Amino acid sequence: MKRFLQKVLFYIIIIFVIVFIFDLFIFPNNNNQMTQKFRLLQDTNPTVLVLGNSHLFFGINPDSSSFNMINVADKGRKIETDYIILKENISHLSNLKYVIIPISHYTLYSFKIGVNEKRVYYNYYNLKDYKQSILENSLILNEPFRELIKGLIFKDKQISRLGWRANAKIYDNNINETKLRVTQMETQINNINNIKYNLEIIDKIINICEIHKVKLIFITPPYHPDFYIYSSKKSALFIEHTLDSISVAHNNIIKIEGKKLGIYNNKFYENSDHLNVNGAALFTKKIDSILKLN
Amino acid sequence: MLFNSFEFLIFLPIVFSLYWFVFKKLNIQNILILVASYVFYGWWDWRFLSLIFLSTVVDYIVGIQLNKFTNQKKRQYILYVSIFFNLGLLAFFKYFNFFIDNWVTVWDTLGVTMHRSSLNIILPVGISFYTFQTLSYSIDIYRRKLQPTRDFIAFASFVSFFPQLVAGPIERASNLLPQFYKKRQFSYDIAVSGMKLILWGLFKKVVIADNCAIYVNDIFDNYQHEYGLTLIIGAIFFAFQIYGDFSGYSDIAIGTARLFGFDLMRNFNYPYFSRDIAEFWRRWHISLSTWFRDYLYIPLGGSRGKRENQIRNVFIIFLVSGFWHGANWTFIAWGGLNALYFLPLLLTNKNRNHIDVVAKDRFLPSFKTTVQILSTFTLTTFAWIFFRSKSISEALHYICNIFISEDFIPKIIAQKQLFPLLLFFILVEYFSRHDDVIIILKNRYRYLFYFLLSFMIIYYAASSGKTSFIYFQF
Numbered sequence: 001m002k003r004f005l006q007k008v009l010f011y012i013i014i015i016f017v018i019v020f021i022f023d024l025f026i027f028p029n030n031n032n033q034m035t036q037k038f039r040l041l042q043d044t045n046p047t048v049l050v051l052g053n054s055h056l057f058f059g060i061n062p063d064s065s066s067f068n069m070i071n072v073a074d075k076g077r078k079i080e081t082d083y084i085i086l087k088e089n090i091s092h093l094s095n096l097k098y099v100i101i102p103i104s105h106y107t108l109y110s111f112k113i114g115v116n117e118k119r120v121y122y123n124y125y126n127l128k129d130y131k132q133s134i135l136e137n138s139l140i141l142n143e144p145f146r147e148l149i150k151g152l153i154f155k156d157k158q159i160s161r162l163g164w165r166a167n168a169k170i171y172d173n174n175i176n177e178t179k180l181r182v183t184q185m186e187t188q189i190n191n192i193n194n195i196k197y198n199l200e201i202i203d204k205i206i207n208i209c210e211i212h213k214v215k216l217i218f219i220t221p222p223y224h225p226d227f228y229i230y231s232s233k234k235s236a237l238f239i240e241h242t243l244d245s246i247s248v249a250h251n252n253i254i255k256i257e258g259k260k261l262g263i264y265n266n267k268f269y270e271n272s273d274h275l276n277v278n279g280a281a282l283f284t285k286k287i288d289s290i291l292k293l294n
Numbered sequence: 295m296l297f298n299s300f301e302f303l304i305f306l307p308i309v310f311s312l313y314w315f316v317f318k319k320l321n322i323q324n325i326l327i328l329v330a331s332y333v334f335y336g337w338w339d340w341r342f343l344s345l346i347f348l349s350t351v352v353d354y355i356v357g358i359q360l361n362k363f364t365n366q367k368k369r370q371y372i373l374y375v376s377i378f379f380n381l382g383l384l385a386f387f388k389y390f391n392f393f394i395d396n397w398v399t400v401w402d403t404l405g406v407t408m409h410r411s412s413l414n415i416i417l418p419v420g421i422s423f424y425t426f427q428t429l430s431y432s433i434d435i436y437r438r439k440l441q442p443t444r445d446f447i448a449f450a451s452f453v454s455f456f457p458q459l460v461a462g463p464i465e466r467a468s469n470l471l472p473q474f475y476k477k478r479q480f481s482y483d484i485a486v487s488g489m490k491l492i493l494w495g496l497f498k499k500v501v502i503a504d505n506c507a508i509y510v511n512d513i514f515d516n517y518q519h520e521y522g523l524t525l526i527i528g529a530i531f532f533a534f535q536i537y538g539d540f541s542g543y544s545d546i547a548i549g550t551a552r553l554f555g556f557d558l559m560r561n562f563n564y565p566y567f568s569r570d571i572a573e574f575w576r577r578w579h580i581s582l583s584t585w586f587r588d589y590l591y592i593p594l595g596g597s598r599g600k601r602e603n604q605i606r607n608v609f610i611i612f613l614v615s616g617f618w619h620g621a622n623w624t625f626i627a628w629g630g631l632n633a634l635y636f637l638p639l640l641l642t643n644k645n646r647n648h649i650d651v652v653a654k655d656r657f658l659p660s661f662k663t664t665v666q667i668l669s670t671f672t673l674t675t676f677a678w679i680f681f682r683s684k685s686i687s688e689a690l691h692y693i694c695n696i697f698i699s700e701d702f703i704p705k706i707i708a709q710k711q712l713f714p715l716l717l718f719f720i721l722v723e724y725f726s727r728h729d730d731v732i733i734i735l736k737n738r739y740r741y742l743f744y745f746l747l748s749f750m751i752i753y754y755a756a757s758s759g760k761t762s763f764i765y766f767q768f
Contacts, residue, residue: 001314004485015748145753 022148023140027123030151033159034124037072040163041085041125045095046070048291050163051082052102055221059275060100062162064284067291068095071163073102079201080113081121084129086205090212098254098291099209100217103243105185105235108198116142167276171224171269178272182230185273199242206250215252215294218243222258222283227272254294261286295337297546298500298755305334310553320477324447327474327554331456335419338460342418345383350453352379353428357442357449360435369436376432380425387418392621420460422618426585428453431467433589440468448474457550461543463561463581470558478555488552490744495545497747500755502719503538505712506531514682517692525696532682533675534716537566540579564727566674566720567652569666571635572645574674582618586611597640608640609633619681624689628680635673651728 029035048069050060053076062069072085082101090096101107118130119137135141139148159165209216220239228236240257247255261283268279275283295301309330317326336343356376363369385393401407431452434440443449452471458464513520513528520528544561551558561581568574575583587596591611595603609630616629639645652667653659659667676693683689 001480001482004480004482007486008489011744015745015752018749019752145755149753 019140023138026152027139027143027148030124030148032124032151033163033165034074034120036159037074037163038125040070041072041089041093044068044070045093047095048098048100049086049093049096050100051077051085052100052219053077053104053106054274055102055104055106056100056219057163058165058167058270059221059280059283060287061160061164061166061277061280061284063160063164064281065288067098067288069162071160073163076117078110078113078117079107079198079205081117081127083201083205083208084121084127085125087208088127088129090208090214096212096214098215098217099205100219100287101205102221103202103218103239104221105231105239107202108195108239108242109186109191109235110198111194112197119143164280166280167270167274169270169276171266171271171276173226173266174271175226175230178224178226179230181272182227186232186235202246206246206253210250210252213252215254216250217254217256217287217291218246219256219287220258221273222261222263222268222275222279224266224269224272225264228259254290256287256290258283295334297543297550298496301337305330306550306553313554314480320475321447323478324445324451324474327456328447328451328454331451331454331459334456335454335459338419345387345418345421346424346454346459347450349380349383349425349428350450352376353432353453354443354446354449356432357435358444360432361442373432373436376429380429384421384425387421389621423462423464424453424459426464426582427467430464430585430589431471434467440471443471443475445475455551455556457547457554457556458558461540461547462579463544463547463559464585465558465581470556473556480555484552484555484557488549491545491549491552493549493744493747493751495542495547495549496751496755498538498542498545498719500542500751501538501715503535503542504754505715506535506538509712510535510682514692517688517695520695522696522698525692529675529679529682529692531712533566533671533678534719536678536681537562538719564652564723566671567667567724567727568670569648569652569663570639570644570670571632571673572639573648574670575632575636582615586615590614597645601641604640605637608637612636622684623686624680624683627686627689628677631677631680635677653727 046068048062048065048067050056050062050069050071050073052073054073057071057073057075057077060069060071060073062071079101086099113130115132115136118132119139119142121127122130122132122137123139131137206216220243223231243255243257247253263275263279263282263286268275268282270276270279295305309326313323313326317323332343332346335346353376356372359372360369363372431440431449435442448471451474452465452467455465455470510528510532513524514532517525517528541562548558548560559581561579563577563580565574565577568577591607594607594610596607597604612629612633613626614629616625616627616632619625619628636645639647653663679692680686680689683692
């Protein structure tokens with residue numbers, strides 16, 4: 001029995017050790033778009049930093065800009081994470097002059113960050129503020145193993161050199177999909193606690209930018225006209241008022257309203273609220289010209 | 295509780311430790327096995343523990359009563375209690391809705407409209423397995439081949455023994471029950487062989503069966519839109535899925551039992567290397583095939599007597615075997631098809647032509663043997679189409695689409711990663727065909743092989759999540 005237990009334990013320990021090595025040292029360095037963006041933050045010294053969620057991840061292409069710009073926005077990113085990324089990186093970004101952040105339904109109405117998002121940003125962006133317990137931090141326990149292995153083997157980053165992801169599709173006025181997207185975005189519009197919490201985070205972002213003398217550009221992303229037809233007027237107005245009051249109260253804020261940039265045609269959109277390749281080129285050019293004026 | 299679940303990963307070492315280190319007395323060990331088995335089963339749905347308990351009590355009493363009386367008539371009536379109770383459980387929980395639906399359909403076709411009122415019955419996991427096990431106990435006592443036990447704990451542990459409770463092997467009381475009477479000794483070699491079997495069983499389930507399932511489900515769900523060769527590949531993948539799933543479960547069950555000092559019967563013996571259908575049925579789900587042989591086929595007359603009786607017996611055993619798998623005409627068709635395959639061999643006295651190991655004393659099989667293996671596999675795979683389909687018409691459409699689809703180009707690009715896995719699986723099975731699969735794992739590189747298997751299991755288990763075993767539904 002002793003020999004049996006020794007052998008089984010030895011075998012299990014070896015497997016555990018190998019698994020831990022992968023979890024702690026190998027998978028966090030995987031080649032995925034998140035580590036690529038983290039490296040952009042570490043290895044470049046941009047003038048313009050794009051944060052935010054999918055609206056800017058797909059919508060701003062640094063290669064179309066005349067500024068030294070990087071795009072580290074990501075799908076589903078919450079403003080709290082934008083703040084933590086900014087807080088942990090702003091001091092070494094010595095050339096930074098502008099930070100671009102979207103103010104949208106997703107920014108103001110979304111819940112606080114959850115354990116899964118914390119895990120991913122702790123591992124791939126090295127955000128110490130998001131450190132949790134070993135079980136919650138473990139990639140191997142919480143992420144699809146197949147994806148982790150793929151990330152290890154394949155260099156499949158699916159983003160441009162400066163962090164932008166291209167959408168080739170053209171919007172086809174799919175009303176049902178638009179209604180669904182609007183509904184999903186507006187499920188939390190009456191949750192006062194979420195709004196209050198997210199506004200506090202925005203205040204923190206403003207402060208940190210003021211301290212580092214960086215101009216903050218708040219953008220309401222451009223949406224297709226279909227989106228405005230089906231979205232709630234109340235929520236859109238609230239976003240506009242919020243943006244107005246913030247920009248009036250602070251000198252270092254530039255306000256850009258995507259709705260007023262004249263990007264209405266289907267050929268610029270992938271779906272009702274995301275720009276495609278054409279839209280990103282146009283939108284980036286427009287931002288570029290606004291930045292030049294400031 | 296599933297063998298491929300996190301719960302079982304915790305459950306097994308706890309029971310193992312208590313069994314060998316805390317409760318060393320035989321009676322206490324048997325009680326532990328009984329409790330552990332009820333926990334194992336109750337994890338799925340504790341309400342159905344009452345069925346196992348009732349089945350245990352009924353056959354325990356029937357066994358004692360059968361031994362008490364010498365009058366054959368009285369003994370027969372006592373046996374009927376067991377038969378009616380166990381088959382009654384099966385009939386109600388497994389076949390009630392099937393009979394009601396078909397009854398209504400028959401009247402509908404005759405122009406009489408009847409109200410369709412099927413019940414919302416949950417099929418208790420493993421009911422077909424433990425009812426057959428208890429039934430065989432009573433029949434063996436009736437035939438005076440076995441003495442009834444008066445040790446209720448040992449009998450209850452035999453009926454509910456957790457490694458084989460929900461998907462077999464269907465053990466005979468004459469093999470398993472005596473093992474509960476005598477003190478089990480821990481054997482290093484047996485325990486190690488058990489661990490190896492568990493590892494190989496998990497590989498079959500998690501890597502082979504679950505991966506095949508992804509494509510099988512996709513192809514069978516969309517068979518109307520698939521090309522001919524894709525449909526053929528779908529059927530072949532299903533053949534590997536069901537084999538990996540079921541024989542994987544059996545391997546884990548046998549391996550787990552070995553950890554506790556029990557020896558369960560072998561359930562699969564490399565069936566896909568069979569050279570004809572008769573050999574296939576000697577190698578596939580052996581515990582069920584021999585059950586039907588001993589308790590149905592031989593009592594009916596078996597292969598003796600007139601030709602028409604032989605044919606009748608073959609059809610009965612295969613149709614009943616098909617029906618055992620589920621309350622659907624597809625299973626009956628699958629059984630019928632196998633009967634048709636088997637019949638020519640029986641009628642020409644060629645059903646026992648291939649008793650030996652395939653390609654014995656050879657490295658590779660001869661051309662003739664290869665053709666025989668491939669043709670048997672083709673026939674079996676063809677029959678699996680009925681087994682996997684939701685209805686007879688779906689199976690027929692699936693088969694028709696193989697031949698009539700306009701293009702014969704397969705959609706296998708997404709499936710190409712499966713072929714090396716299947717090739718690896720076939721090669722390991724082929725080179726271990728002389729004995730247990732663990733035999734080939736004795737050379738000095740064996741740890742490399744174990745680690746390879748372990749990481750493949752972790753890789754696929756973590757990717758796909760736990761999935762239930764197919765044979766739980768039967």
